[in-house]
Amino acid sequence: MPDSPTIVVVDDAPEVRLLVKTQLRLSGRLEVVGEGADGYAAVELARAHRPALMLLDVSMPGRDGLAALPLVLDASPTTRVVMFSGFDQAGLADHTRRLGASAFVQKSVPIEQLVDQLVAISAPPGGQPDDAIGGHPVEPATEQVDRSHGHPELDPVLAEHLERFREIFDDAAIGMATMTLDGRVVRVNRHLAGLLGDDADALIGTSYADLAADPAPVADALQSLRDGGSAVRLEHGLAxxxxxxxxxxxxxxLDAQDRPLYFLLQAQDVTEQRAAEAELHETEQRFRLLVEAVQDYAIFMLDPEGRVASWNAGAQRLKGYTADDIVGRSFRVFYPPDKQAERHPEHELAIARREGRYEEEGWRVRKDGTRFWAHVLITAVHDADGVLVGFAKVTRDSTERRRILELQQQANERLRRSAAEQAEFLAVTAHELRSPVGVLAATAETLAQHHERLTVREREDLAEGMRRTADQLRRLLDDLLTASRADARSLGLHPEPLRLEEQLRAVVSAARGGHPGAEVLLDVEEGLVVQADPGRLAQMVDNLVGNALTHGRSPVVVSARADGDSAVIAVRDSGPGVPAEVRDRLFERFATTGGTGLGLYIVRALAEAHGGQASYQVEDQSFVLRLPRERA
Structure with a gap:
């Protein structure tokens, strides 16, 4: 295509690059001269080729499209850059226009329309104008999804679910935003915009770290996520x-290959809460000093050496000593042996002597040896000449209060985890569905319309891409449906006697076909029969094999042996095994990264529904499935 305008395609998903390149070649109207997977490659390709056009993804690892855009234009000022994104915030398109982009196109646009738009945008001065394609107007840098009609190229049910996710995101009672891998805001809900006191569109493109009074902790948190860390919680001031x-x-x-796609932010304004906590602390302190005579408090005096000089009724009730028992003895007797050995009582008096007071919470010991959680206040007492005459000590039993606070904290943590899991689940599910369905539809359309014009290699690559994408969707839908039924305890199993060798051979064969080049071996004791639902058995073993191929290394060995009344199926890969810090959470929902995080949770739920067990065996680093055995 010597007379065709040149174009560079930059996107971190190889399937997307393949589809776009193929369609561009078939169109015969644009010549692809290079491709890249991140913003660094975009700049180098612009400098090397100076293409007429560049299709640039917004969110990519290393350097995202927003950061790369100005650098691309510096390297090749004549290049027209079209931003390509799955985000549909209107303000994002406007922001990229201000950065110099010629157009903004969503990834949900049909592939044929994408080519038409790219051709129109690449038209030289005096040729076809940028704002018309075949007589139909186009708005560069403002192409948006029709929110009332969803995505026309998607199944209506899927489009409805995606729209509901947007509504949940926009109407959430906490502040939420999605950000590129460089930490720039690309979508923000109404609540967060209100907290920040700005218009949602005005926040698009803003670095979240720049909103903090001290950007360093936010930048460190983002880097931790880029390095593969889990969710990071932090508290920071606003600038x-x-x-x-x-x-x-x-x-x-994350995507199916455990690569970060973008970051999700959940934020709450805790200013008033922190102020209320500080005010409450001050009020409690004043209250304690005013109720010295109340029997619910142990209030007594110490001499300058720490010996008990006076004793009240509250002290006797709380600590069990009478005045005759304790007056004249060191107050060290109230502390556990380890604190006495550390000379902690003397340390308290030294601070009170130096600073005028000392306050803490900790374990104390009664006369009968039982412990209680105490809130302690020690105040230095001086005479009119400023000479230290002793210490006033106020002690309150806070055991019940501590227990209630711990229970409240545990309940709050469970609620927070549940909310975070659901928000992450919605975000991951929406993304997991959008990308494969879009690629599958576009690839099928390409094959249907241009089958004869495609090369053999292109047809094979596109067909293999469709197979992988369809398998990904099947797994996702199976996992979602099974997890839902497991939670509702309505799995509806139909167990029957099954020859284990035949069942496992079918699963292993499917795994080999789905992972070309992977070595999956089978070692089954002859004649083993289990009592199980055939579909659910295949799903359990398929999840374990898929987990081994995704997170471990080939070869993977699937073995089965009889053990009393059970059949033991083991799946072992050749990788380093599961890290110790995550073993206890392996079979929990969302405990693993990649996909929906439901695979191992489903395996355990199905195993227990069959009257069996699922576990991880540290000795040989294998996942073990134990099911009831059918004896001959």
């Missing part, structure tokens, strides 16, 4: 005149 504080949770949304 505004009100001195407000945010409690934020940052997490990465």
């Amino acid at each position: 505004d005149e009100h001195g407000r504080r945010f409690a934020a949770t940052l997490s990465a949304v």
